[in-house]
Amino acid sequence: MSQKPSISKGTRDLLPSDVIKRNYIFDCIRKAFRLHGFLPIETPSFELSSTLMGKYGEEGDRLIFRILNSGEKMKKADLSALQENNLPKFANSLSEKALRYDLTVPFARFVVQHQNSLTFPFKRYQIQPVWRADRPQHGRYQEFFQCDGDVVGSDSLWHEVDLLHIVDEVLTELNLPGFTLKINNRKILAGIAEICGETNRIVEITVSLDKLDKIGEEGVVQELKDKGFSEGTIEKITPLFSLQGDFDDRVGYLTRFLASSSVGLEGLEELKFIHEKIKQFPLQKGEVMLDVTLARGLNYYTGAILEVSAHGVQMGSICGGGRYDDLTALFGLKGLSGVGVSFGADRIYDIMETLQLFPEALNSDLDVLFLNFGEKETDVCQSLCMQLRKLGFSSEVYPSNVKIQKQMKYANDRKVKWVAILGEDELNNGTIALRNMVDGNQEMIELSQFISRFHSDSAPKTQ
RNA sequence: GAGGUUGUAGCUCAGUUGGUUAGAGCGUCGGUUUGUGGUUCCGAAGGUCGCGGGUUCGAGACCCGUCUUCCUCCCCA
Numbered sequence: 234m235s236q237k238p239s240i241s242k243g244t245r246d247l248l249p250s251d252v253i254k255r256n257y258i259f260d261c262i263r264k265a266f267r268l269h270g271f272l273p274i275e276t277p278s279f280e281l282s283s284t285l286m287g288k289y290g291e292e293g294d295r296l297i298f299r300i301l302n303s304g305e306k307m308k309k310a311d312l313s314a315l316q317e318n319n320l321p322k323f324a325n326s327l328s329e330k331a332l333r334y335d336l337t338v339p340f341a342r343f344v345v346q347h348q349n350s351l352t353f354p355f356k357r358y359q360i361q362p363v364w365r366a367d368r369p370q371h372g373r374y375q376e377f378f379q380c381d382g383d384v385v386g387s388d389s390l391w392h393e394v395d396l397l398h399i400v401d402e403v404l405t406e407l408n409l410p411g412f413t414l415k416i417n418n419r420k421i422l423a424g425i426a427e428i429c430g431e432t433n434r435i436v437e438i439t440v441s442l443d444k445l446d447k448i449g450e451e452g453v454v455q456e457l458k459d460k461g462f463s464e465g466t467i468e469k470i471t472p473l474f475s476l477q478g479d480f481d482d483r484v485g486y487l488t489r490f491l492a493s494s495s496v497g498l499e500g501l502e503e504l505k506f507i508h509e510k511i512k513q514f515p516l517q518k519g520e521v522m523l524d525v526t527l528a529r530g531l532n533y534y535t536g537a538i539l540e541v542s543a544h545g546v547q548m549g550s551i552c553g554g555g556r557y558d559d560l561t562a563l564f565g566l567k568g569l570s571g572v573g574v575s576f577g578a579d580r581i582y583d584i585m586e587t588l589q590l591f592p593e594a595l596n597s598d599l600d601v602l603f604l605n606f607g608e609k610e611t612d613v614c615q616s617l618c619m620q621l622r623k624l625g626f627s628s629e630v631y632p633s634n635v636k637i638q639k640q641m642k643y644a645n646d647r648k649v650k651w652v653a654i655l656g657e658d659e660l661n662n663g664t665i666a667l668r669n670m671v672d673g674n675q676e677m678i679e680l681s682q683f684i685s686r687f688h689s690d691s692a693p694k695t696q
Numbered sequence: 697g698a699g700g701u702u703g704u705a706g707c708u709c710a711g712u713u714g715g716u717u718a719g720a721g722c723g724u725c726g727g728u729u730u731g732u733g734g735u736u737c738c739g740a741a742g743g744u745c746g747c748g749g750g751u752u753c754g755a756g757a758c759c760c761g762u763c764u765u766c767c768u769c770c771c772c773a
Contacts, residue, residue: 237746237747239746239763239764241764242763242764242765290771292697292770292771292772293771293772295697295771296771296772335772335773363773365771365772365773367770367771367772368697368770369765369766370766370767370768371766371767372773373771373772373773374773377773378773379773440771529772549772549773550772550773551773552773553772553773575773576773577772577773578773579773580773581773604731604732606731635730636730636731637730637731637732637733638730638731638732638733639730639733640732640733641731641732641733641734642732642733642734643733644732644733645733645734646733646734649733652732652733654731654732656731657731658731666731666732668732668733670733670734673733673734675732
């Protein structure tokens with residue numbers, strides 16, 4: 234009985250080299266968060282359905298992976314709901330648990346649940362997989378990792394500044410050639426809606442606005458028309474399409490545009506603060522841009538909205554984030570402001586792969602291989618091998634005394650840096666041969682000098 | 697969730713209007729007189745042609761369903 238091996242759609246296996254590369258990204262993100270005082274946490278991969286459902290809008294619920302009840306619980310299935318064609322209700326009767334859809338909502342639950350053991354402002358980072366029942370596409374998977382950092386319990390805008398620096402540090406260290414940090418503020422979007430006299434339809438307006446770079450000015454206008462907005466509203470919004478110039482120019486224009494909206498001006502003030510601080514404490518490689526069409530975001534953002542895109546590749550956003558003032562209120566804790574950022578590690582991975590940004594050194598994970606010539610020789614090698622490990626060099630002894638050609642081939646396939654050869658002759662002479670597998674050079678070394686070679690400058694270095 | 701697209705050896709792909717025993721390259725494994733890899737040479741293994749049904753004397757080729765792939769929309773990392 235054999236079965237054709239395959240994996241579920243939207244998921245991937247990772248080969249050793251893939252994991253090594255991804256860990257490289259994770260390590261970089263972890264390091265940045267740690268340096269900025271964030272603490273690590275973890276939450277379960279699945280939560281109670283009630284924790285997740287209804288938190289991501291109507292569309293969101295559809296994309297949540299539900300976990301089917303098992304055993305006796307299956308009898309709870311609400312068949313009458315099925316007959317009434319009330320599928321959501323039927324689904325709820327079949328399932329009490331669901332895979333987490335992001336890290337932010339579980340984090341909000343976590344904060345409320347553990348509020349007595351946390352010190353606020355609480356800064357946490359979390360690197361774990363999330364699942365979405367989305368249709369897979371380029372750069373979109375059903376299982377992918379998010380790397381989130383959030384601060385709760387402080388409404389200071391310095392956190393927004395801090396998060397921009399974290400993004401910049403990570404992407405700069407990963408050697409991305411360039412990237413833009415687009416920022417906006419939900420309050421500005423609210424102001425725009427207010428100016429249009431459509432305060433209640435802010436989401437509809439901004440969702441259309443967000444598509445500007447995708448479907449163009451005409452497309453947005455058409456979509457607004459289709460949604461039933463008046464000519465007057467559309468006329469008011471149109472000038473925003475051609476908003477140009479640098480950050481200050483745009484702020485200047487928006488100051489006039491939003492003059493009669495107090496909430497809009499408030500949002501603008503927040504952006505100005507962030508921008509000022511970034512000018513004062515500049516980023517390394519990131520370019521900050523004010524983008525009023527940026528409306529991404531889960532329904533819960535209330536202040537700053539952030540999205541990062543890499544230059545030179547066709548790929549959706551690689552980081553997103555923003556401020557949400559009342560997320561924990563959903564779980565009964567009011568008045569706790571949060572702000573956070575999320576790295577899309579899998580997309581960053583894909584970009585680094587296409588732009589070939591991974592360091593060459595990641596390919597070689599074994600520094601030294603000792604060839605196996607039999608038990609007597611191997612005893613000596615084993616001792617040397619253990620000493621090398623203590624010095625931090627990854628090394629191993631070939632497990633069996635097979636043809637040298639085969640052992641060499643193994644070393645080659647493993648991309649080993651050095652092969653140590655100790656056969657009968659060497660054993661009798663008290664020497665050992667060390668072969669550099671990159672350039673093919675081989676030299677004889679006194680056995681007693683072997684380990685010290687790995688202290689000296691000419692020795693191979695782990696990178 | 698809507699529309700389109702794809703599926704042949706481990707990988708990349710051939711396969712003529714339906715017609716014997718489905719091919720190639722790469723990779724894998726073995727050998728090339730067991731002390732030297734990445735470049736030679738010889739040989740071998742490996743496929744119920746995504747899966748299920750149908751049309752036909754006959755299907756890898758045609759039809760239906762299903763899953764998968766990639767793309768557009770929706771939405772998002």
